[in-house]
Amino acid sequence: MRAAAAAAGVKPGAVIAFEAFPGKGVKARVEKGEITAGSLKWFAELGLVVPEEVRKEIIDAADAVLLLALEGEYKGYARLGDTLRPEAADIVRELAGMGIEPVMASGDRRVVVAAAAEAVGIKTFHAEIFPGDKRELVRSYKALGKITAMVGDGFNDAPALAEADIGISMRSGTDVAAEASDITLMRNDLKAVVNAVKLSKAIKRTINQNLAWAFIYNMALIPFAAGAFYPLWGILIPAHFAGAAMALSSFSVVLNSLRLKKMKV
Numbered sequence: 418m419r420a421a422a423a424a425a426g427v428k429p430g431a432v433i434a435f436e437a438f439p440g441k442g443v444k445a446r447v448e449k450g451e452i453t454a455g456s457l458k459w460f461a462e463l464g465l466v467v468p469e470e471v472r473k474e475i476i477d478a479a480d481a482v483l484l485l486a487l488e489g490e491y492k493g494y495a496r497l498g499d500t501l502r503p504e505a506a507d508i509v510r511e512l513a514g515m516g517i518e519p520v521m522a523s524g525d526r527r528v529v530v531a532a533a534a535e536a537v538g539i540k541t542f543h544a545e546i547f548p549g550d551k552r553e554l555v556r557s558y559k560a561l562g563k564i565t566a567m568v569g570d571g572f573n574d575a576p577a578l579a580e581a582d583i584g585i586s587m588r589s590g591t592d593v594a595a596e597a598s599d600i601t602l603m604r605n606d607l608k609a610v611v612n613a614v615k616l617s618k619a620i621k622r623t624i625n626q627n628l629a630w631a632f633i634y635n636m637a638l639i640p641f642a643a644g645a646f647y648p649l650w651g652i653l654i655p656a657h658f659a660g661a662a663m664a665l666s667s668f669s670v671v672l673n674s675l676r677l678k679k680m681k682v
Contacts, residue, residue: 440524440547440573442483450488456524458545460484460491467491479532481525505537508607513538515614517566520558522551524573551577568610570594585610619680627670634666 422429434446441462442455453465457475460467465486467475471494475482480496509519521542523530530544543554551567555577558565567574567581570590575597578584584598589605602609638654647653654662 437572440550453486453489454483456545457482457484457526460486465489465491476526476528478526479528481529499533501533501536502607504606504608508611509537509539511611512614515611517614520554522546522554522577524548548573548576552580555580566614567598569598585613616677616680619677623674623677627673630673631666631670638662 419429430447430449432445432447436444438444438455438459441459442453445452445454453460453463457467457472465484467484468491471491475484475494478496480498482494483497484494485492512519518541519539521530521534521539523533523542523544524546525544527544530542534540534542543550546554551574555565555567559580559582564583565581566583566585567577568585568587569575569578570587572591572593574586575591575593578586578594578597583600585600585602586594586598587605588595588601588603595601600613602613641652641654644653
């Protein structure tokens with residue numbers, strides 16, 4: 418839009434005041450008056466009149482739509498096309514194959530969200546919801562006893578990112594989203610979400626292996642080192658051998674953990 422305005426010779430005026438309304442739109446005051454930009458739903462809340470024929474066009478539009486008004490008077494709208502990432506469908510299938518249920522939540526209109534969900538193979542989606550609604554959606558899944566993970570990169574995703582058991586933000590996202598999340602993916606690639614899940618499972622598996630090995634190892638050798646079997650069989654491990662055995666236990670745990678460095682994700 419800025420490029421098109423520059424090509425048409427339109428110079429942006431100075432912004433006197435600016436206010437963002439999460440999940441709804443923005444207001445900005447310039448020399449000619451107050452500009453309102455946002456969704457059709459928000460315009461209805463504000464009581465801004467949109468011509469009926471335009472309303473029908475917006476409802477039927479397959480793209481996201483941004484309405485514009487100056488001093489409370491409707492001026493027009495812009496269609497904002499959003500291209501799906503080519504790897505999105507494969508990632509959704511991979512997550513589903515790992516036993517993870519993908520759910521889409523967006524503030525866009527239902528027709529837009531439904532088309533995007535169908536294109537990537539997501540069966541459950543929620544449209545026209547505000548940031549607070551996303552947070553409540555996460556809470557509803559947690560109330561069902563499910564472990565939740567939220568992936569988002571926008572200002573509107575911050576409440577849900579903070580509420581989820583695991584919040585995952587993208588490096589290219591807003592600072593607010595990064596601060597609210599537990600993990601920030603350094604690559605702007607959705608494949609990194611799958612890699613993060615695989616890596617976390619591998620780490621948990623390694624921790625369980627280390628705990629099991631240390632428990633069994635110590636349960637077997639501590640009685641020998643304490644001389645518990647000396648009266649029965651005359652077996653006694655000298656103190657320096659017991660110390661070496663403990664060091665060997667720690668060494669084996671470290672080696673097992675280092676295998677994670679060779680993991681390819």
